[in-house]
Amino acid sequence: VCKSDDVSACKCNFRAPARQLAAPLNSDCVLVNSVVGSKAVQKVAEATFPFTAFLPAIPADSDILNVVVAPNLAGVTRNTRILRDKVVNIGLIPVTITVTFLAPGAAVPATATLMTSLPFQEHTDFPGACPEDMVVEPALTLEGIFAQPGVPIIGTTGLVTTDAILIKIVLRTTITVTRQVIVDSHGGICDVNERRCETTTTPTTD
Numbered sequence: 001v002c003k004s005d006d007v008s009a010c011k012c013n014f015r016a017p018a019r020q021l022a023a024p025l026n027s028d029c030v031l032v033n034s035v036v037g038s039k040a041v042q043k044v045a046e047a048t049f050p051f052t053a054f055l056p057a058i059p060a061d062s063d064i065l066n067v068v069v070a071p072n073l074a075g076v077t078r079n080t081r082i083l084r085d086k087v088v089n090i091g092l093i094p095v096t097i098t099v100t101f102l103a104p105g106a107a108v109p110a111t112a113t114l115m116t117s118l119p120f121q122e123h124t125d126f127p128g129a130c131p132e133d134m135v136v137e138p139a140l141t142l143e144g145i146f147a148q149p150g151v152p153i154i155g156t157t158g159l160v161t162t163d164a165i166l167i168k169i170v171l172r173t174t175i176t177v178t179r180q181v182i183v184d185s186h187g188g189i190c191d192v193n194e195r196r197c198e199t200t201t202t203p204t205t206d
Contacts, residue, residue: 028185031192036128036177043140045093045120046168048151050161054112059103060163066100067147071118071169073140080135084197087124087135087175092117097147097167118169129177130197136176144170 051058058064071093078091097114148166155161180192 029182031180032183033178034181036133036179037126038174038176039124040172040174041122041124042143043089043120043122043171043173044168045118045171046166047118048153048164048166049114050153050155051163054099054114056112058099058101058112062101062103064099064101064149064165065109067149067165068098069145069147069167069169070096071142073142076140080137082129082131082133082135082177084131085125085127085129087126087129087177090121092119093169095167099165118167120171124175126177132193132196133177133179136178137173140171140173143172
């Protein structure tokens with residue numbers, strides 16, 4: 001007797017309905033992404049900002065008491081391109097820089113802020129990489145932030161001044177280069193484009 005309130009009394013085996021292809025395949029080959037290589041890389045974003053770039057402008061000869069840099073990793077923009085045996089990556093990382101300073105003759109510290117973007121670039125040697133390969137790069141990870149007041153720059157008058165702050169951010173990520181290949185039923189591999197590494201035209205500007 002099968003009781004509705006006794007789940008152990010009934011043993012049912014369910015089978016998923018068989019899946020059918022919309023159209024039969026006429027080849028037993030498959031298209032896969034082959035890994036050309038994978039490397040952990042660092043990217044350095046940096047720029048030097050004069051006191052006058054901040055709001056309000058930091059007076060000349062002020063004492064810099066503290067610099068806080070808040071990067072926005074979610075707003076990073078990247079431009080990645082593969083050259084022969086090399087991966088070139090450039091981009092921008094938005095930052096908010098808050099400076100606490102003591103102006104000449106002042107008794108109370110003040111703050112100034114600058115919202116901008118720091119450029120970064122990295123050229124990674126990748127033997128075997130070709131322009132038509134693909135790049136997989138996860139989100140950037142923050143490794144370190146550095147601020148150096150008193151960096152010499154050319155001021156608006158054309159003279160060298162140290163009323164500036166150097167900001168540097170060190171980022172880390174992993175670059176993986178992949179290539180589409182065809183694999184047959186015997187394990188044989190052939191490239192989708194056997195001439196992908198040949199350079200026949202002038203490189204474009206990305």
